[in-house]
Amino acid sequence: MWTVNQDMKVDILRAGIAAPSADNSQPWRFTWGDDHLDVRIDATRSGNVSDTRYVLSDLAAGACVENMVIQGRSLGYAAQVDVFPEAGDELWIARIRWRRDPDGQRDPLAAAIDSRHTDRSFPWRGAIAPSAQARLDAQAERIEGARLCWPRAGREKSMALKLVRLAESLRFRSPALHAELFSSIRFAAGWDAVCEEGLAPATLAVERPMRPAFEAMRRPAVMRVLNRFGAAAMLGWRSAWLPIRLSPGLCLLVVPSAARTDVFAGGRALQRVWLEATLAGLSVQPYAAAGVLSLGFVPVEPHLRQALSRLDAGLAPLCGNGRGLVFLRLGQSRSAPPRRSGRRAMDSFGPG
Numbered sequence: 496m497w498t499v500n501q502d503m504k505v506d507i508l509r510a511g512i513a514a515p516s517a518d519n520s521q522p523w524r525f526t527w528g529d530d531h532l533d534v535r536i537d538a539t540r541s542g543n544v545s546d547t548r549y550v551l552s553d554l555a556a557g558a559c560v561e562n563m564v565i566q567g568r569s570l571g572y573a574a575q576v577d578v579f580p581e582a583g584d585e586l587w588i589a590r591i592r593w594r595r596d597p598d599g600q601r602d603p604l605a606a607a608i609d610s611r612h613t614d615r616s617f618p619w620r621g622a623i624a625p626s627a628q629a630r631l632d633a634q635a636e637r638i639e640g641a642r643l644c645w646p647r648a649g650r651e652k653s654m655a656l657k658l659v660r661l662a663e664s665l666r667f668r669s670p671a672l673h674a675e676l677f678s679s680i681r682f683a684a685g686w687d688a689v690c691e692e693g694l695a696p697a698t699l700a701v702e703r704p705m706r707p708a709f710e711a712m713r714r715p716a717v718m719r720v721l722n723r724f725g726a727a728a729m730l731g732w733r734s735a736w737l738p739i740r741l742s743p744g745l746c747l748l749v750v751p752s753a754a755r756t757d758v759f760a761g762g763r764a765l766q767r768v769w770l771e772a773t774l775a776g777l778s779v780q781p782y783a784a785a786g787v788l789s790l791g792f793v794p795v796e797p798h799l800r801q802a803l804s805r806l807d808a809g810l811a812p813l814c815g816n817g818r819g820l821v822f823l824r825l826g827q828s829r830s831a832p833p834r835r836s837g838r839r840a841m842d843s844f845g846p847g
């Protein structure tokens with residue numbers, strides 16, 4: 496048996512931590528064995544309202560593991576990923592075993608691990624060339640069962656827009672989702688700085704004149720009053736419909752079922768697609784609410800449950816035989832976002 500050396504541990508963990516996570520929650524815990532790494536969901540940073548069945552955490556875990564597998568390969572190690580190794584332990588996501596494979600092929604996606612990021616700006620230019628689309632499709636399909644669906648112009652595109660807008664507006668209409676969303680925004684950081692966990696306001700692309708109103712909305716009473724005047728629908732339009740309408744590309748990541756193994760695989764595919772898009776010079780913004788809410792695991796207030804059924808029914812024709820998890824908005828941004836989300840220090844992710 497060989498032992499993973501300290502440099503390799505650091506390289507692998509750095510790649511994993513660079514992965515995306517919903518609300519920048521970074522819900523991962525790592526424990527090294529001699530020749531393997533155990534990846535767990537951090538119970539203190541997961542399981543909130545929209546993560547009740549760990550859908551968001553499983554996606555983030557899949558993205559994190561994929562980054563580590565890609566990085567390992569670029570260091571000359573092949574990985575074997577055992578998923579959910581202990582049936583009774585819902586937080587234990589994977590054991591990754593590495594073996595030396597000096598002749599194995601390096602994965603070109605490794606070059607994008609550090610530069611991949613979320614971009615919430617708009618409008619975006621360009622067109623997604625068929626060759627670029629084919630490369631993104633191929634990356635999703637490298638993970639068994641995963642694929643991308645591209646709503647075509649016309650009916651499908653307008654249905655997709657309607658669903659994403661509806662889902663985003665629910666995040667402001669549902670008191671539980673509103674509380675969760677605003678608790679992840681670190682207003683204390685101000686509008687210029689970044690923070691090492693959660694969403695820094697500077698990464699949200701909120702227009703300067705709108706910032707005081709947006710900050711006031713964190714109070715449930717203010718949100719309730721504004722919602723009487725249609726604020727949630729307006730916010731759904733501004734945060735989803737308009738940016739998507741003003742971007743050349745939109746696709747939906749689809750997996751065979753809502754089983755946790757499939758969602759985890761979806762996270763791996765999400766990361767491969769995002770890294771390939773980064774290499775192709777494309778900006779990416781994921782929209783997870785439509786897919787995640789449509790699965791029916793999120794305990795929203797009774798008067799909003801009908802909206803969840805509408806999401807489920809509306810997504811079905813877009814997904815064919817499968818479950819849509821995350822929409823991705825794609826295009827060419829004028830410039831890189833002024834701020835990127837930070838990450839916690841490596842030793843906060845476990846014993847190491």
Ligand SMILES: Cc1cc2nc3c(=O)[nH]c(=O)nc-3n(C[C@H](O)[C@H](O)[C@H](O)COP(=O)(O)O)c2cc1C
Binds near residue numbers: 518836
């Ligand atoms: C499962 C998942 C769901 C996400 N959902 C959204 C979303 O609905 N809207 C959004 O703007 N960003 C979304 N993101 C992006 C995260 O907020 C982002 O990855 C995180 O803040 C870290 O920033 P970075 O991607 O720039 O490293 C999501 C990311 C993941 C992995």
